[in-house]
Structure formats: structure tokens, C-alpha cells
Amino acid sequence: MNIDFESRNITRRSFLKGAGVVGAAGLLSACGGSKSNNSGSTAASGAQAPNSTGATPLKEYISWESANREIESWNLLYSQTLSDANVVTNLWDGLMSFDCYGKLVPAIATSWEANEDSTVWTFHLRDDVDWVDCNGEVKEHITATDFLVGLEWVLNASKNEANNTSMPTLYIVGAEEYYEKTKDMGAAAADLHYQDMLDAGVGIEAPDDYTLVFTCKNSCPYFDTVASYTSFYPASQALIDELGIETFRGCDNTNMWYCGPYLVEEYIQGNTKSYIPNPHYYNAANVSRFERLTVTMISDQAIAFQLYQNRELDEMDLNESTITTITSDPNNEYNSQLCEKRARPSAYAMHFNYQKNNADGTPDVNWNKAIANTAFRQCFYRGLNLKAWFSRYNKINPLKCENDYYTMKGLCYNTQGVEYTTLVAKEMGFDAEKYDGETMIRLRANGGDISALKKQAMEELSAIGVTFPVKATYFIIASSTSALDNATILKQCFSDSFGDDFIKLDVQTYVSSLTQEVRTPQLQSFVINGWSADFGDPVNFLGQETLHDDNAFYSHYYSNIARVAEAPADYQKDLMDAFEQYTDLVNAANAIVDDTDARYEAFAKAEAYLLENVLVSPAYYDITWSLTHANEYSKIYAMYGSCNYKAVNWETSEEAYTTVQYEQFAKAFDAAIQG
Template identity: 75%
Template sequence: MNNNYESHAISRRSFLKASGVVGAAGILAACGGNSGSSSTAASSGATSAPNTTGATPLKEFISWESTNRELESWNMLYSQMASDMNVTTNLWEGLLSFDCYGKAVPSVAKEWSHNEDSSVWTFNLRDDVDWVDVNGEVKAHLTSKDFLVGLEWVLNAAKNQANNTSMPNETLTGAADYYQKTSDMGDAAADLTYQDMLDAGVGVEAPDDYTLVFTCKDPCPYFDTVAAYTSFYPASEDLINELGVEGFRACDYTNMWYNGPYVVEEFISQNTKSYIPNPNYYAADEVSRFDRFTVTMISDGTVTFQLYQNRELDEMDVGESTLTTIQADPNSEYNAQLCEKRPKKFSYQMHFNYQKNNEDGTPDDNWNKAIANTAFRQCFYKGLDLTNYYARTNKINPLKCENDYYTMPGVCYNTQGQEYTTLVAKEMGFDGEAYDGKTMIRLRSNNGDIADLKKQAMDELSAIGVTFPVHAAYHIIAGSTTALDTATVLKQCFTDSFGDDFIVLDIKTYVSSITQEVRNPQLQSFVINGWGADYGDPVNFVGQEILHDDNAYYSWYYSNIAKVVEAGPADWQKDLVACYEEFTDLVNTAKAIVDDTDARYAAFAKAEASMLNSVLACPCNFDVSWTLTHANEYSKINAMYGPCNYKAVNWETSEEAYTTEQYEEFAAAFDAATKA
């Protein structure tokens, strides 16, 4: 069996190389994840779901990713993109990891604890972790010093260029001051070392080679969820010295050092990447790994089903057209193999661009004036029916994809056990008996309200020179039939909801990088983007949208509202800026509450409700798809925060495809275990 399987796997790899297959289009997703309770913790390595089927497991596995999500950085400390971290999580380990239930478990830290008020956290490290090169050869031994080096890198503006600074700046004593010091120093800060950080009073120390102690500015009961994020990952001073600051920042798989479960065997951009086991991985005897894990890039989702049928993929998401094909054929073996996945940890929103440019670089005043108008934005949230758009992801249960809040459900709970977004619902007035059994699409507004809002927006905007219909530029990757079909459905949703006299969606394309070709030149009207929490507190979501904060990711890089304020708003932007200022004040008020979790979450709910009422960004969807698969989804890491969910360890797999019935059993067992 093994020999036959090995030859089968080799032929699959050969096909992938020869065909030059390059991956199915999907929606963007930004950063890592969050949820949080603190606990004194842990004993052994990450746990996996038991093998419940007695199936023959796969020794090699071929997964997929879409070409518009090819990684752009191999540096775990530098990147803030999930598309990067989904790769590097297999190569680079931090203090903590997670199990299939989303609970924090040991990684490089074997145990951790905190003092009575959760302001001081101690992590005890393993003493058997090594850095290796791409060939798996040991280069250095990892100690607590490497975490000091990594944190100094993150906090040094000359080295990490402000990326991933918000988590330590928000939580650790002295971190924000040290970051500001390095920012003020300019290029000279590149010469600073971890000792300079310690001398500056940043709240971290290493009493010995295998102990780390963090001191927080305030009580922080969710700090273990913060420490699990990439801001606190280790780095080798020897490697940084070898590559230089710019070289380390731009490191790739050939010259980086690894301490994770895999090393990269091969990488062909926009085609494939394959990982093989790190021969010196510290947890080699504690976790299960594949002999080879391959990620195939898919440029057009229409080929995915064929690849799966040919066993060139071991899992695939089943889009609307493939689902229709399978359901239309009563003799299809795949009818009984359709499995509904768990929601991914990302909350997707429409992120408006308040400083849009035309193709020639001039301001698109017609769009910019329109989107600055509150009534115009409210039409998106209250009137846009996206049911058919959801069906592109989940044709069978489309409304499972409906998203009506900004923060992802499940990120955190108050001391009464209330999930945070239920508090937002209460602030929005969406929690009464009148709404029972109704979808949010129906309850947010009725047709009369939308007609009135549309008229109000058109009247107010016509008075300042806006012409209708307003054209909204929406960009997709070129050459993808799937992306084009999905965008066409979205365009029709605008027509069906508003008519063509109000907003018209213009579908535009980019070649390879939406960041370089669209977002940086500010050509988009809006982007549908997903955010997964980095740690267990609501500020990680709403804090990305505020003003007067260099770390507010969406304000600077998507909505460009921070640039509007920096340049000085026009008269027609002042109401928009006032909405942002009110929201920002509410967020900062909530952030200041550090000794009462319930009061903190209630204050954040008020802030999020302010954002939603003003529709500064518009909630869009969750990713709840159907799959054909040889992997048990419920055995994979399932954290609401952190970068670890794509780590290919402890997966239960089967040579035979899983069935609908088996997945229903997995779901029931998982729900029972999480409620126990």
C-alpha cells in the first residue's frame, strides 16, 4: 500500500509542475485572529481530534490557494497578511499554538502563568528548540534571547517599519515609548539592539535562557492571546547580523531560519509551494505531520473540481456552479460527499475608499463626495440584499454567510458568558422579539425606508454636484472566471437592490497584486476584505478603523480616512470626519477601561454600534462554504485569533473522501465537546 501510494503521490506532483496550474480566486483576508480568556496553562503539545473513522490516512496532502493570495513576505515579524502567515505558520513557531477546539496549547513555551491581577505574565520555554536552515541543518539553539531580539525588531521603526507594533504597544510597559524613540531616531535606530530595548524600560525580561517575563501597562487577562501573535515571535540575532536589517526584512525561504514543523522543499511563485518535515523539529514525537504538504495555486476555480476528481487536490471548496452540477446528477458519487465547513475566523466587510483616485491619478470627486454622505453609506448597510452573492459561497444555506456586525462572533465573552456581538446587537436594537426568526437583511430596513434613504442621499449629493448613477470601481484578478462570475452576481445585487439610477458597480481587473496595482494608487471604491482577530479583545477589530493612530490598519491602507484628516478635510467631508471622531472617542473610552471586563465590552459595543450606524465600513459576509475533502475539518487548528489555523499538523485524513453523514457526526461531536 505504501509503495503504491508513494508512486501515486509522485505522479500527482509531476502533473502539477507540468501543468503550471495556478489557483481559484477568492476574497482577500487581512490579518490573524483572536478570542480570549487567560489561563495558567498547559502540559503537552497541541491536541488533535481522534481518528473516529478508522480510515487509512494520507501521508502526503495537496491543498490549494487562490493566485490573488500568493504570499508577499516570508518574514513572520514583518507581514500583517493572512495570506503570508498561512504559509509561514508551518515554518516558524512562537510561544503558543492552538488545538482543534481553539484553546491555547504549548509551543516553544511549555507552560505559562500570571500574577493575581494579570499584569505580569511568565512563560517557561522548552530547552530543546533549534533553528535550522532550508536544508534542515541546525544553525543555532533557541533561547529566551531570541524572543527579546524578535520583540526589539518589531518595536524598532527602522527595522520593521511600524508593522505589528500595535499589540505590544497597547499592552507592554514602555513599548510605545521605545517605538516612538526609534521612530524619532530615523535610520540610526537600525543599530539598536535588544539590550537598548531593555535599558529603555520595555516590559520584558529574560531571567535565564528559558524564562520570559512580560509586564503589562494595565491588568491584561487576555495577554496570553496577545503573546500568541506574531509580534512576539522569536528571531535569531545571528541571522539578522548575517543578512543585515534590509536582508532580514526581505528574507525568503532560501535564507531564513526555521523552527517550525516543516521546511520549504520547493516554491514556484503563483504555482506551487511544498513543505517537508523539519528533521530537527522539537515536537517531532508529539505531533503528526505529512511527509509532504503541497499548496497548489489556482487561478480559475472552474478547474478545481477536475483537479479534485483527478486527485490532484485532496480538498476543495465547492462553489455555486460545481454544487449545481453535482446536485443535478442523481448518479454522482459526490452527492453523498458534500460537507459543510465551519465558518472561517474572518469577518468580511466592504471597506470604502474615502480618497479615491481616477486612473490618471486625479481625485475621483464624484465617488469621494458620494461616499462621504451618511445616507449614501447607509443604503449599503440597510438596503443591499446580498443573498445571491452569499450563494456563490454557500448555495444550500446562503444566509449562513450573512454578516451584520464588524467584529467576528466568538472573539470574546464577558463574565456573564455573553458573546460580544450580542452586546452590539442590543446597542443596535436588533435583539428584541420583533426580530425573532428574521434575517438581518429584512429587519434592518423595509423598502419604504430604503426609498427614503435613497432619495435623501440623491437630493443631498445632487446639491453639491454629484452626478448619478455613482460609479463604484470593484477590482478582481484578471483571467479568473470564478472571480468574474462572483463580481457579476455582486453587480446584479446592486441593480436589484437600488436600480441602475443610483449606484452602478464597474468591474475592473488587476494582473497580480491588488496592493500594488489597486490599493496603493487608491483606485478602488471599496474592497471586500476579511479581518481575523489577533488576540482576545474587541479593540483588535474596531481599533483598525480609528483616527489618530499610526497602527490603525484600515484607516491608513484601505479607507484612507487618516490621509483625509492629515490633508485637511473638504467641507463635504467634515460630517464624515465628525462621525469618525465620535467613533474614535468611543473606542478610546472603551480602551481606557482595564479593570472591568463587562464594562469594557459594553463600551466597545457602543463604539461598534456608532460605527455601524454611520456605516464607516459595511459588514458583508462570513465564509461558510461546502467542501469535498479527504481531511477532517474538525481535526484542524480552529483558533479565533493568531496565525496558526493553516498549520498542517495533527490532521485526521482519509484515503477515501469523507461523507456528508460523517461531517454531520464530526460537527455534532465538536459541538458537544465545546459545550461540555
Template identity: 65%
Template sequence: MYHDFESYTITRRSFLKGAGAVGAAGLLAACGGSSSGTAASASSASSGAAASGKGLSELFTYETSGREIESWNILYSQQAIDFNVTTNIIDGLISFDNYGKPVPALAKSWEHNEDSTVWTFHLRDDVDWVDMNGEVQDHLTSKDFLVGFEWVLNAKKNQAANTSMPSTTVVGAADYYDKTYAMDDAAAATLTCDDMLAAGVGIDAPDDYTVVFTCLNPCPYFDTVASYVCCYPAPPALVEKLGVEGFRGVDYTQQWCCGPYLIEEFVSDNSKRFIPNPHYYAADECSRFERVSLSMITDLTVGYQLYQNRELDELELSESTLTTITSDTSNAYNDQLCEKRPTKYAYDFHFNFYCLNTDGTPNENWNKAVANRAFRRCFQEGLNLIPYYARFNKINPLKCENNYYTMKGVCYNSKGTDYVDLVAKELGIDGEKYDGETMVHLRKSTADSIAALKKQAMDELTAIGVTFPVKAPFFFVAGNTVAQDNATVLQQCFTDSFGDDFIQLDLGTYVSSLAKEVRIPKLHGFVINGWGADFGDPVNFVGQEILHDSNAYYAVNFSNIQLVAEDPADYQKELVDEFEQFTDLVNAANAIVDDTDARYEAFAKAEAYMINNSLAVPCYYDVRWCLTHVNEYTKINAMFGPCNLKYVNWETSEDAYTTAQYEEFAKAFDAAKS
């Protein structure tokens, strides 16, 4: 792969030939933000100018190995690694601007009735589906949303992916899902959007350019649900052409597009090239690049070499590279270090309660250990993760500290209080994280209390036959030196926090897919994974961990707690009972539909229960430093939906931005947002 990069160096700008410039004068619209006449056009977040006054017409960016796209079907995927690509070729009803505010996309406007139970979206009438050659295949109408919605709700078509959001908000959606779940595959495959409507699902298309959703209860946040892929369109002719299996597994050569870009070239685990969609409905209302060239790189160390050679226009920095730059004041990049905004993901330890060995037999030692509450509490109370935080932000590692399961900024009560502050109050850790340069731990645990917790866990587990140290299987992508170093630092955090006699990370590698090689065969003891909001309500986070719900993403796909609950061993019965109590709290909170403040208070109690019992353990926020020719404050910055990596309206500069410029961008952004 590195040799491919070397040949790629020679032709860095050769891709420009044949790509026409994209006009960008006009209105606030589907791309979000304001725009002027170049591919480097900005929003008002910038302090005024690109570093050189000239922007990039072509963008060279990257993704790291192990994060290759796994599904081109935007209705079927639930992964950011897929959405980061597909958001550029398919649009939804609503997009967002760089401040996270909703803006029109396929819907030019929308409104709701007085109690927010009926939401009406008025579609544009100038949207076409095109194939990857840019040839028009069909015209988009309201029926496309009916077809897409039926696909999502049909258990045998979409296999429960992205179903939880409409099932909990739209009339009849859950019943239709249950109906299809009970059918055999062949029968469910024959169902159409007409069958869905006949079943009483609360979606309607009164004309070709109007879509109406009827909610089960007042749902003031339904516009955030509508921004997510569960409400995306599907072209009826393509679905019919490919059939159920074919459409579920659609690849880029078959896909039809209505978004700002097309895929010019895709080489798996190597590269992607995006070019402008010549029939994009918002071509005159936003700015695009003439081409986006994305390379898969083995790790950020290789990325640094490429950035130095001007083969990349932006790069997040590994700890080692950041150390190299900051330790030498004469380093050419010393005044170009830019701290990024936090991503929208809250990262957590997700335990696997049904871990298997490579031969398919149960990993009983781990399964017994992780079922024990005191053992899990040691992850939460005893681990000193500051060295691990430094892997992401060496300069300000404490900005990465996370004490909550739900991401900050997802929703606020009527007093403007962030929901996570309600969780903090329930946990008894309300307050500031910092005191100047010194960390003030919100969850204070003394060395004596940690030692007592460790002893309790070891005593209780020894009594049921657990041997020590407990080996915790943890996997990282092979060949990625940054991922390997991250895992090694995390392994050392366990040793430094607990000694060698309690928990040891058993490091393993996978080649390309964590899902296929590790998660599905259930080999992991735990993973560290981030969840971003699909819509603006706490149930979107805590609802992923509950029992008795096939749509609970982590409970089904990572922790396997639903599998354990079917027939728990004696040592797992207390664990299952804790999950039952947590599930009851979540369901009780979700049943409160007429009082948002009371709803959030109830969810905060449920989340605090989950955290106090360490059913999943908060880990970190991703706050990186970078070198960049892109003003991040002009990118889409939504807490909801898949569209944050859409390559539209980005302000860029031929010269790299400086630390001082980024500080000004941040100030201007904060001032404008407030």
C-alpha cells in the same frame, strides 16, 4: 499554468521518494491536540475513523491565484495569505488545539500574577533554528524573543506592522515605538534589544529559557496577545547577517525555521512543497505529513477538475460546481458534500475615502459620494446580498449573513455572553437570524425606507455636484472565473437593489497583487476584506479603523481616512467628525482596564456607532461546502494568531469523507466542546 498542472498529474505521488516517515506518538504539546502514529492521526473531535481506515501520508492542497505569499517575514506581515505559509515554518510561544484552546509551543508552560499584569513564559530548551536545507544554524533562547520584540516595536525596522497589540498592552512599548519613529532610519537601525530594555520596555529575559512581559494594566487576555506574531522570536544571528532591509525582505531561501516544516520548493504563483523539519522539537509529539504539495490554481473550477483526477485532497466548491452536484442525485459526489465550519474572519465593505484615478488625480465623484452618510447607509440598509451569499454557500446562504464588525467568538463577558450579542443589543437587532427556512432580517428595512434613503442621498449629493450613477471602482483578480462571477453577482445585487440610476460597480482587474496594483495606488472605491482576531479583545477589531493611530490597519491602508483628516474638503468634514467621535468612543472603551464587563459594554457602543454611521459595513461570514479527504474538525481552530493552517495532527482518509460522516464529526465536536 494549466499545462504545468497536467505534467504535475503524472507525478502526483513521485514526491514521496526520499521523504522519511514522521513518528507521532506521545503527548499533548506544541502541535496541539492528541496524536497517534500516522500522518493521519486525529483528535477526539472525529467520530472515530477515517472513511477507509487509512490516512494520507502526503497532502495535496491548493491556493487560488491572487493569494500568493507576499512576505516571508512573519514579524512584518499582517496578512493571512502570508501566515498560511509561514505558520508552518516558524512557531510562536503558544499554539492552539482543534477546539481553540491554548497549548504549549515554544513555551512549555506559562503563568501570570494575581492581577494579570506580569506574564511569565517558560521556554523549551530543545529548539533549534535550521535553514531551508535542514541544517542547524543556532539554538533558540530567550534572547530571540527580545530581538523579535525590538524589531516589531522599532518603527523604522517593522514600519508599524503588528505594533498596535504590544503598544497597548506592554509597559513602555508605545514610548519605544514613538522614540524610534522620531529617529532617522540609520539611527533607528542601530538600536538593539539592549537599547529597548534600557528604555524601560516591559519585557525581560532573566535566564536563557524564561521570557517575562509586564503589562500596562491588568490584561487577562495577554496569552492571546502572546500567541500572535508580535511576540514571535527572531534569530539574532540572521538579523545581523541580513541587516534591516534584508531581514524585512527575507525570502524563503534565507529564512531560518523552528516550525514543523521546511520549504522544499517554491515557484511564485505556481507551487510550494513543504517537507518535515528534521530537527523539529515536537517531532515525537504530533503528526505531520511526509510532504505537503500546494498548487496555485486559477480558480475553483480548475480545482474541481484536479480534485476529480485525485490531484487535490480537499477543495472548497464554487456555486456553479455545488449546483452541478446537488442538481443530480446520481452524481458521484452527491453524498460527499461537506459543510465547513465558518472561518474566523468577519468580512466587511471597507470604503476608500481618498480614491484616485489611474492617472493619480482624485476620483472626486466617488469621494464626494462616499463621504455622505445616507449614501453609505444604502450599502447597509438597501443591498440585498442573498445572491452574493449563495456564491459561498448555495445550500444555506443565510448562514453567511453578517451584521457585525467583530467576529463572533472572540471574547465573552463574565456572564458568558458573546461580545457581538452586546453589539446587537446596542443596534436594536437582538434575536435569532432564522425562522426555519425563512430569513428574519435583524436589520429590518422596508422598500419605502430604502427608497427614502436613496432619495436623500441623491438629493444631498446632487447639491454638491455629484453625477449619477455613481461608479464604484471594484477590483478582482484577472483570470479567476470564480472571482469574476462573484464580482458580477455583486454588481447585479446593486442593480436589483437600487436600479441603474444610483450606484454601479465599475469592475476592474489586477494581475497578482491587490495591495501593489490597487490598494497602494488607491484605485479602489471599496474592497470586501475579512479581519480575524489577533488577540481576544474587541479593540483588535474596531481599533483598526480609528484616527490618530499609525497602527490602525484599515484606516491607514484601506480607507485612507487618516489622510483625509489631515486636510478635509468641506464635503468631508462631517465624515471626519464622525470618525473623530468613533475614535473617542474606542479610546474611552480601551481606557477601561479594571472591569471587563464595562469595557465590553463600552466597545459595543463604539462598534454600534461605527455600524450605524456605516463607516465600514458588515458583509458576510465565509461558510463553504467542500469535497475533502481531511477531517476539518481535527485542524487547529483558533480565533487568535496565525496558526490555523498549520499542517499538523490532521485526520485524513484515502477515501473521501461523506456528508453523513461530517455531520457526525460536527456533532461529536460540539458535544466535546460543550
């Protein structure tokens, strides 16, 4: 296979670029560069990680992304979605990064420390980091001032429109007050600069060009995990001045400045993104990078399998039908290459819409009444058997995907080394249950019979005029047959779990943007979405569902409970009472700043309340099987932050990895984590 390596790359490049060659040429012209101009410098600055199995590593790599996860914002300070961060993390570095075990490691900050009570944190910065433009030309040196500029941008309501403010406003002295000040100022706040932020008493300072100091409101022993988030990334005042507020907020790969490991060589919307090494990357001597990394958008996993077989993809996730195709033939060459991946560091849940509209914009009163009922919601959590749906993602070990909690496992541990979700399990009464690998724990914990709960919900809802079956509208992207197959199985799970007289899943499609076509007009009954933590504390998960907080992401953008709170209907009184009580529990837990164990116990009570009232219904963990030429265990694996898709130090192999090799990788990883 090594003999065919170069010809294979030529074939792959031709395939990927063929669909959009005119658009690509236009983008490169706009950027002022070309592939031939870049190839000499990037080849010299790309290096591959050695392969632990002795195989030949890949110089170029082709990965994939789902078609419904196209990037919407290139500005990490503005974006709040992983689909954006997964791209821009390769282009923009912050204070810290992570290793393959999820441990914080230096990035622009070389070291950091806290004072005795963890209220003051000092970060020491590198003195050799540059901003470059899309052609790799140095534009400006990065100093501590860039981090002042970045934080002022985030906290300025006129500039960043309230995005990514929750971490600094929760933790930094004066940050919340400065945000409120800019909010009150309206458009005039756009004229403020970082010195205005400092003069207002925000707890950040730069005593010299390469020292950054944060002052927290209270003791915060995990603030380094907070500071790893994109709220604390740098920004150049020179670029903001050059582009203007609006253009900088909406910057793209052609006019943004880069300080990360890669530049964007080529971007064809809805098709491909290709990255090449940043020739002035400060950490080039210490990390391995690809000479070219390409991410191609895939609308259907059946297509992905064809591309992988042609070596036009170097990795792919396997759905149920593809695994069946492979395993049903004992002579299939891929039988020995099935690799079970680590759980993605995200917890997926059904986020209900409490203010749903019909397609004509009128309220969907039938759904809104139903979902406001506690017993109705409890049927989702206690009675919806999703094993067949899990099999679409993990046919071999489907129940590994089961998620019984809202917070991701492994996010944090108390001072006794107890993992946080085990505290939630204790509150829920799950800790005494023995998981048998066949029956979902939440069904067993509740007797496995929801007929009484279903009867209660139907009686209570019939009394207020709800008609049955209640239609639950669920949207998938129109172009994906895999998404349709998944939704068909999910619909059958509803039917098998509840019968056809109670809840009926209504599968609808959108063309390209879930946000614009579905969430903004509030057409969905629920969305199944994953949350990856921004920092290592339960409040980052649980705070997204609270009331009376502009930064509660799901309350504003998915459940619309923040809108319901403005004028609740009579039938929503109990629902609002539950959200108010949940909010009080979260706020009470968050107020405990001097006792980590007590803090986590209090958060566990809040999460148990959320689950018992099913304000959100946990769905699954993303544990898939793959065919791959990359060692998943060599990649960054962080429970929080935005670095997991940063393509550095990946171990790759010209030969596909085998099941046995992946089992060995998993054992070594578990031993390292536990040791």
C-alpha cells in the same frame, strides 16, 4: 483505492511540478539541497493522525490557495497579512499554538501564568528548540534572548517600518515610548539592539535562558492571547547580523531560519509550495505531520474541480455552479460527499475608500463626495440584499453567510458567558428580531424599505454636484472566471437592491497584486476583505478603523481616512466628525482595564456607532461547502493568531469524507464547545 495510492502520488507530483520544473531546480540549488537528500530524514519524521472512521490516512496531502493570495513576505515579524501567515505558520513557531477547539496550547512556551492583577506574565520556555536553515541543518539554539531580539525588531521603526507594533505598544510598559524613540532617530535606530530596548525600560526581561517575563501597562487578563500573535515571535540576532537589516526584513524560504514543523522543499512563485517535515522539530514526538504537504495556487474553481476529480487535489471549496452540477444529477458520486465547513474565523466587510483616485491619478470627486454622505453609506448596510451573492459561496445555506456585525462571532465572552456580538445586537436593536432564515435581519430591523433613505442621499448629494448613478469601482483578479462570475452576481445585487439610477457597480481587473495595482494608487471604491483577530479582545477589530494611530491598518491602507484627516474637504466634515466620535468611543472602551463586562459593553457601543454610521459595511462570513479528504474539525481553529493553516494533527482519509460524517463532526464539535 489503496492499491493505486503510490501511483496516484507519482501522477500528482508530476502534474504539480511540470509547469515550473526549471524554476524549481534553481530554487533547490540556491537552497543547497535536493529532494533526494531530504527524503530519508523527512519520511522518518512524518507521522499521520489516526482516522476516526477507520479509513487509511494520507501520508502526503495536496491543498490549494487562491491565485490572488500569493505570499508577499516570508518574515512573520514584518508581514501583516493572513496570506503570508498562512504559509509561514508552518515554518516558524511562537510562544503558543492552538488546538482544534481554539484553545491555547503550548508551543515554545511550556506553561505560563500571571500575577494576581494580571499585570505581569511569566512564560516558561522549552530548552530543546533549534533554529535550522532551509536544508534542516541546526544553526543555533533558541533561548529567551531570541524573543528579546524579536520584540526589539518589531518595536524598532527603522527595522520593521511600524508593522505589527500595535499589540506591544498597547500593552507592554515602555514599548510605545521605545517605538517613538526609534521613529525619531530615523536610520540611526538600525544600530540599536535588544539591550538598548531593555535599558529604555520596555517591560520584557529574561531572568534566565528559558524564562520570559512581560510587564503590562494595566491589568490584562487576556494577555496570553496577545502574546500568541506574531509580534512576540522569536528572531535570531546571528541571522540578522548575517543577512543585514534589509535582507532579513525581506528574507525568503532560502535564507530564513526555521523553527516550525516544516521546511520548504520547493517554491515556485504563483504555482506551488511544498513542505517537508523539519527533522529537528522540537515537538515531533507529539504532533502528526505529512511526509509532504503541497499547496498549489488555483486561479479558477472550475480548474480545482478537475484537479480534485483527478486526485491532484485532496480538498476544494465548491462554488455555486459546481454544487449545481453535482446536485442536479441524483446519480452523481459526489452527492453524498458534500461537506459544509466551519465558518472561517474571519469577518468580511466592505471597506470603503474615502480618498479614491481615477486611473490618471486625479481625485474621483464624484465617488469621494458620495461616500462621505451618511445616508449614501447607510444604503449599503440597510438595503443591499446579498442573498444571491452568498449563494455563490454557499448555495445550500446562503444566509448562513450573512454578517451583520464588524467583529467576528465567537471572539470573546464576558464574565457571564455572553458572546460579544450579542451585546452589539442589543445596541443595534437586533436582539428583539427573530431571524426567519429567509429575510436578512438588518433589512427587517429597518423595515426592509430604503426608498426614503435613497431619496435623502440623492437629494443631499445632488445639491453638492454629485451625478448619478454613482460608479462604484470594484476590482477582481483578471485570471479568474470564478471571480468574474461572483462579481457579475454582486453587480446584479446592486441593481436589484437600488435600481440602476443610484449606484452602479463597475467591475475592473488587476493582473497579480491588489496591493500594488489597486490599493496603493487608491483606485478602488471599496474592497471586500476579511479580518481575523490577532488576540481575544474587540479592540483588535475596532482599533483598525480609528484615527490618529499609526497602527490602524484599515485607516491607512484601505479606507485612506488617515490621509483624508490631514486635509479634509468641506464635504467631508460630517464624515470626519463621525470618525472622530468613533475613535473617542473606541479609546474610551480601551481605557477600561479593570472591568471586563464594562469594557465589552463600551466596545459594543463603539461598534454600534460604526455600524449605524456605516463607516464600514459588514459583508459575509466564509462558510463554504467542500469536497475533502481532511476532517476540517481536526484542524486548528483559532479565533485569533496566525496558526489556523498549521498542518499538524490533521485527520485525513484516502476515502473522501461524506456529508453524514461531517454532520457528525459538527455535532461533536458543538457539544465540546458548549460543554
